[in-house]
Amino acid sequence: MRAFFAAALVVVATVLAPFVITAAWGYERTSDVDAYVETVAPLAEEPELRDELADELGVATVAALEENLPFALPDQVDQQVADAAEAVVRSPGFPEFWREANRDLHAEFMALAHDGTDADDDAWVRIDISPLFQDVLERLAGQGLSALSLPEMTLEVPLVRESTLLEQRDNYLLLEDVARIGPWVVGGLLLAAVVIAPGVRGRLRTAGFGSLGIALAAGVTMLASGPLSDRAAEEAEQGRSGLVRLITEVVLESLGPHARNIGLVALAVGIVLLLASYWSRRARG
Structure with missing residues (x-):
């Protein structure tokens, strides 16, 4: 039963992770002037x-x-x-x-x-x-x-x-909340999953699958970044300066590399943890 709940927490964290990755990236690019300037x-x-x-x-x-x-x-x-x-x-x-x-x-x-x-x-x-x-x-x-x-x-x-920007103000504030709270929620779910997993090997394996879940979420984010960029650019071009479309495109194009970097790190950590759980079993044997 403990293994089931641990797996369920990993799945929930994996489902939430793409939204958190996107929100954290978006908040950084919009709130940090240096990050924004370097992006454009x-x-x-x-x-x-x-x-x-x-x-x-x-x-x-x-x-x-x-x-x-x-x-x-x-x-x-x-x-x-x-x-x-x-x-x-x-x-x-x-x-x-x-x-x-x-x-x-x-x-x-x-x-x-x-x-x-x-x-x-x-x-x-x-x-x-x-x-x-x-x-x-x-x-x-x-x-x-x-x-x-x-x-x-x-x-x-x-x-x-x-007035168009102010119409999106609530969305920006929501993005800010998700960016600040989301990583703690996902991290807390994964930590809880590791804690309740049975045995040392089970905890290592849970942590490994949790990392692989983050890598999967990052991959989903990468795949979604293209269509998201296209749609946002189309909306930005309607009744506005062409410069808005260019700025929107270049900012959104940075989401893919951001998610890729997270995914590569999470993938490497997940593989190491799963291998560690395998060697732990052999050592016990």
């Missing part, structure tokens, strides 16, 4: 991100010139602006800009998640690309357009409505 930093090398920002810069720069100059722009200026915007997003300084911009963005997300109670339906969470805009203007000046004097301007790209 590689996006700075993605052509799609650079093209998206280059387009935003080009359109904003042309609009600013048309609004602030008393004469019509010659046709070739559009191409000069586009070329300057391309050069800026491919410059060596762009990755550092991207990291700092996301650090500021993370602070705004967290403020809404923890403190936001009401939001204007028309208010957006935005990413400030003013430094890139100024770089574009400097490059244009270097191409002989120094006469184009513009007032200091702020350029922000809208990502997602604040």
Whole structure:
């Protein structure tokens, strides 16, 4: 009977583990600014991100010139602006800009998640690309357009409505609770299973199967990460900036490696414990 209850606890822990692994990963990526920034930093090398920002810069720069100059722009200026915007997003300084911009963005997300109670339906969470805009203007000046004097301007790209984020606030708080409590619950179930298992060999075997259960849960999480990423990216793209989809994709893609690392460790520990239980039986024999 003790062996049956021990096995039942291992099964329950295994069933809960994928949710806990996912919640712990998600909470770390969203609550820890350094973890978030390190996750999205590689996006700075993605052509799609650079093209998206280059387009935003080009359109904003042309609009600013048309609004602030008393004469019509010659046709070739559009191409000069586009070329300057391309050069800026491919410059060596762009990755550092991207990291700092996301650090500021993370602070705004967290403020809404923890403190936001009401939001204007028309208010957006935005990413400030003013430094890139100024770089574009400097490059244009270097191409002989120094006469184009513009007032200091702020350029922000809208990502997602604040009200949309607040709709997900309860889900985030639930994620936070699961991430904090879940590992203790799963660990407690496995510890209880080991304690009630009969004999030294039974406890080693229970611990081994518990570790293999965690490895199995990690494998399930890895398999689910792909469809989860696709669905989240599709939802993120609806009525929002394409940058949201890119950020969502790259964050969710980190779930698979995270689960794989947990699975490999758990698998190794499980095999060692099961082998130990086997040798324990031989020693007794």
